[in-house]
Amino acid sequence: MLRKINLTEKFSLINETWSPKIAGQVNDCHVKLAKIKGEFVWHSHESQDEMFLVVSGEMELQTRDRSLILTSGEFVIVPKGVEHRPVALEETCIMLFEPLETVNTGDVEDSHTQKDLEWI
Amino acid sequence: MLRKINLTEKFSLINETWSPKIAGQVNDCHVKLAKIKGEFVWHSHESQDEMFLVVSGEMELQTRDRSLILTSGEFVIVPKGVEHRPVALEETCIMLFEPLETVNTGDVEDSHTQKDLEWI
Numbered sequence: 001m002l003r004k005i006n007l008t009e010k011f012s013l014i015n016e017t018w019s020p021k022i023a024g025q026v027n028d029c030h031v032k033l034a035k036i037k038g039e040f041v042w043h044s045h046e047s048q049d050e051m052f053l054v055v056s057g058e059m060e061l062q063t064r065d066r067s068l069i070l071t072s073g074e075f076v077i078v079p080k081g082v083e084h085r086p087v088a089l090e091e092t093c094i095m096l097f098e099p100l101e102t103v104n105t106g107d108v109e110d111s112h113t114q115k116d117l118e119w120i
Numbered sequence: 121m122l123r124k125i126n127l128t129e130k131f132s133l134i135n136e137t138w139s140p141k142i143a144g145q146v147n148d149c150h151v152k153l154a155k156i157k158g159e160f161v162w163h164s165h166e167s168q169d170e171m172f173l174v175v176s177g178e179m180e181l182q183t184r185d186r187s188l189i190l191t192s193g194e195f196v197i198v199p200k201g202v203e204h205r206p207v208a209l210e211e212t213c214i215m216l217f218e219p220l221e222t223v224n225t226g227d228v229e230d231s232h233t234q235k236d237l238e239w240i
Contacts, residue, residue, distance in 0.1 A: 073127045
């Protein structure tokens with residue numbers, strides 16, 4: 001029941017970008033791992049905050065009025081309702097922390113939308 | 121409102137061991153940062169899972185029937201109700217993820233118990 005998750009090992013199993021996998025559950029939140037590259041779709045989550053921790057690479061977290069550059073060992077929490085878009089120029093590994101019901105594209109449904117995520 | 125947290129920077133501000141600080145809130149969970157060294161007290165959290173991510177150093181997570189060694193970039197989720205004890209031979213930096221109401225020593229009250237944690 002108690003399992004150790006090695007982030008480097010898990011990321012090596014992920015081949016696609018923008019396809020988050022579930023690496024753990026803490027109460028009613030999922031820990032997700034994703035590789036990202038390029039621009040994601042603008043979206044917001046009506047009632048869920050979302051945490052992005054950069055494990056390797058560099059991510060730009062854009063909101064409509066500002067932008068933050070995050071590198072390895074940095075995180076940001078996007079409050080519920082705030083429209084945002086992650087962008088990565090190079091392949092970047094991120095850990096996400098968000099409620100079980102969070103869908104990656106929030107209020108938007110497009111080609112990036114992923115439901116019923118796999119565990120890794 | 122949107123702030124970037126750099127883990128190295130935040131850990132450099134922590135001088136005591138076993139004194140977790142709050143670095144963020146994601147919905148009803150806190151992201152906490154702590155430096156640990158030595159043996160903590162055996163305890164459990166009746167209704168809260170707890171996530172430990174090692175950022176630097178090495179932590180042994182003991183339960184009554186097994187033990188896991190975690191180094192940088194590794195995490196474990198201790199399910200609610202499981203008695204556990206973190207141990208670190210050298211000073212180790214960890215990130216914790218747990219519900220707002222979680223107290224570090226769970227069902228035990230001793231000299232390690234910390235309530236009303238500071239934000240960092």
